[in-house]
Amino acid sequence: MYVAVKGGEAAINEAHKLLAEERRGDPSVSELSVDQIDEQLSLAVDRVMTEGSLYDRKLAALAIKQARGDLIEAIFLIRAYRTTLPRFGSSSPVDTAAMGIRRRISATFKDIPGGQILGPTFDYTHRLLDFKLAAEGDGGHGNSLDEDAGSIDEKVLLDEAMPRVVDLLKHEGLIEDERPGDDDDDVGDLTREPMSFPVERDIRLQNLARGDEGFLLALGYSTQRGYGRSHPFAGEIRLGEVAVEFTPEDLGFPIEIGELTLTECQMVNQFKGSAEAPPQFTRGYGLSFGHCERKVIAMALVDRALKGRALGETVEGPAQDEEFVMEHSDNIQATGFVEHLKLPHYVDFQSELELVRKMRRKMARADADNANNEIVEAAE
Amino acid sequence: MIGADAKAAGSDLNGTGAPNAGFDNPVLQSQAMYRKLLGAMAQPGRILSCELSLDVPAPLWPTTAAAALTLLDFDTPLWLNPGAAAAPALGNYLRFHSGCPLVEATGNAAFAIISDPAELPPLDSFAAGTDEYPDRSATLLIQVERLDDSRGVILRGPGIECKQTLQAKGLPQGFWQQVQENHAGFPRGVDMIFCAQNQIAALPRSTQVEV
Amino acid sequence: MTQAAQQAAIPDEQAEIDAGAGPDPNYNFAYLDEQTKRMIRRAMLKAVAIPGYQVPFASREMPMPYGWGTGGVQVTASIIGPDDVLKVIDQGADDTTNAVSIRQFFERTTDVETTTRTEDASIIQTRHRIPEKALSEDQILVYQVPIPEPLRFLEPRESETRKMHALGEYGLMHVKLYEDIATHGHIATTYAYPVKVNGHYIMDPSPTPKFDNPKMHRMPALQLFGAGREKRIYAIPPHTAVYSLDFEDHPFDVQQWEQPCEICGATDTFLDEVVTDDRGGRMFVCSDTDHCTRDQEAAE
Ligand SMILES: [Zn+2]
Secondary structure, three states: OOOOOOOHHHHHHHHHHHHHHHHHOOOOOOOOOHHHHHHHOHHHHHHHHHHHOOOOHHHHHHHHHHOOOOHHHHHHHHHHHHHOOOOOOOOOOOOHHHOEEEEEEOOOOOOOOOOOEOOOOOOOOOOOOOHHHHOOOOOOOOOHHHOOOOOOOHHHHHOOOOOOHHHHHHHOOOEOOOOOOOOOOOOOOOOOOOOOOOOOHHHHHHHHHHOOHHHHHHHHHHHHOOOOOOOEEEEEEEEEEEEEEEOOOOOOOOEEEEEEEEEEEEEEEOOOOOOOOOOOEEEEEEEEEOOOHHHHHHHHHHHHHHOOOOOOOOOOOHHHOHHHHHHHOOHHHHHHHHHHHHOOOHHHHHHHHHHHHHHHHHHHHHHHHHHHHHHHHHHO | OOOHHHHHHOOOHHHOOOOOOOOOOHHHHHHHHHHHHHHHHHOOOOOEEOOOOOOOOOOOOHHHHHHHHHHOOOOOOEEEOHHHHOOHHHHHHHHHHHOOOEOOOHHHOOEEEEOOHHHOOOHHHOOEOOOOOOOOEOEEEEEOOOEEEEEEEEEEOOOOOOOEEEEEOOOOOOHHHHHHHHHHOOOOOOEEEEEOOOEEEEEOOOOEEEO | OHHHHOOOOOOOOOOOOOOOOOOOOOOEOOEOOHHHHHHHHHHHHHHHHOOOOOEEOOOOOOOOOOOOOHHHHHHHHHHOOOOOEEEEEEOOEOOOHHHHHHHHHHHHHHOOEEOOOHHHOOEEEEEOOOOOOOOOOOOEEEEEOOOOOOOOOOOOOHHHHHHHHHHOOOHHHHHHHHHHHHHHOOOOOOEOOOEEEOOOEEEOOOOOEHHHHHHHOOOOOEEEEEEOOOOEEEEEOOOOOEEEOOEOOEOOOOOOOOOOOOOOOOOOOOEEEEEOOOOOOEEEEEOOHHHHHHHHHHHO
């Protein structure tokens, strides 16, 4: 006799055991420490912090370890943890002009006050596998292609004033001015209020900052290929540390509560002008925790593309479509819904089966009737 | 326990003395009260009894206070009728336990407490939401001396199997006509929760009233 | 702020789930913080007051994936109390893996009693089915909803569908259903079959088979719908008229099977098809496992 399948609970428990084993891998290979991940997979940590919306290197490293290196799974762990944290208030806006710079480049000017600073970048490495890194116990500097790297004191570069390149253009009135919104409201938070369209720019930037790097990369790329072209120039990309200040109610003045590493991209885009506005450069903005350079460039492209409607541009590419971009940028939402197809759907499938069978029966009957009619006609 | 730190930090607001205590167990008591509120809203006009031992500032009743503690926080601007607004202990109590901002204009309120139904402003002075967002509308907590569901106006609509009667003592002249107009604006409109000493009943905008 | 005292401890993954030992002390009761519960509770009151209208809410990120019941879980977490008895089903069954996982989540975070018996539950959270046994006024049915907007596949833009609901402009839906009739001779929608609630809003009943639609009509239990990823909550109060869209010449009808359940012999339930071999062998059994085993027990 048939007995309905039971044992979901036991199956889940066994699956969890197998997962723990797989995560650990071969026990004869030494276990990764959270510190090792933090120090040596630091860009993965940066991405998890950025898209997880939580600045905590150790927790991000732990999440990466627990997620077996699946960064979206790690972001998910961080997001779920973040929800449970109480809020004490909003910090003062961080001042990226006062950033302690470690890397800073501008594609729009040959030289800039404070200079171009290459910093820690893959940009001019030759992408040749470095087999020295495969040898264990390399003493920390395995990269033969960059023998001097790692020894410079990055903080040496901090003394000189480094104004933001875009601010230089602002003095001439050549670039659109950007001010905080007119309303006195606090900065919006899409994790605390549902989005409704059209959204304000604060919510848009929050959405993009949390958005999936790959999704934004593809959208940004699509604008370069003509799906909402915006003639971008990388005005400036900077990486470094900024102070975070907070004003406790009972103190009444701001105090420094810590330091963040941020990457910022200010994109400068052409704008031909309209009947009302003279030609002017426009901006796109990207910001991330840690060092997420690809992400902030892509984010700035998409931010600029989404300004299209307000600037009176024809909305023709997906990157310019606010609802499309904002509703699909979140990889935790996306992966949940895409992967939920793994869940049983047999009740709905049964309904569809029944319908398809019914429709096929009906069609077969109709065909048979037609065939009979033809035979009758032929006989006549 | 929730609220413990806040109590220590703000126990003497405006020099008027410590506010009355809130729930002993905010997590479970607000859950229990919410189920009453949800049940009342889901079955308009049905009277639900609430046994509460809450020490509340006049002219608030325990039912009203419990509803307020359950639903209000810093996201919910609150309007108080003049009689309630004139009692500083009440304002302090609500601000202290819920952090809700008090507003002067009825139209800006997400919630309103009307401790004396004689001071109930016209229903259409409160936010009724928009056709696209009818949820952006006020919820009124109206204290009434007595509720009786064996007589009174006849209610019909969602949540009611056939019909339901309801009488609330002390409502102003023309109140039920305003309720009819409120219903006529569906999906826009305000929703009401009547709070008697130990009982509550609700009247959402979806309910038709026959006087 | 009351919230300030709610410092969450780093959860102890090693903490054993010990039935009857009280809720996991690492989390607030039912996981959500109180501010979040209040926000969801307010949204639910509006949802009940405006039957069938989708109330936007600030859905939280839950420790299970979006699309796996986060909306239903947030609704349940906001209403559940220590005296509740919880039943969780997926596809009508208590033992499907995701139902087990959600039930364990609430056992861990609330320590409430759970049950598989429909009539013993005060809260039933479901995905894709309504129990066969009629529900009572003392029960609440919580649906997990993937896409709450019934017009979404006709118009992908929220800004547009919101206008359609505001204006009661539902022509598009009728056109879609009528196109089905023109092409197939009948309406080719078998699940998530749109309904009109209290003569006003068109609503998605979640992907339940249309077989279950008539159960929604004037159901004595309160029905709450949570869509976590799409951040919407909606409701049907008890005894509310829920009408499945149809046409005079093509009235709404439900699925029927030519054979009874092969386990309990029921002829009035939704049947799952179970493939028994690779030569076309199959059998039909109740999707509602509680109903089926109990009918079977009664028969023996
Ligand atoms: Zn059966």
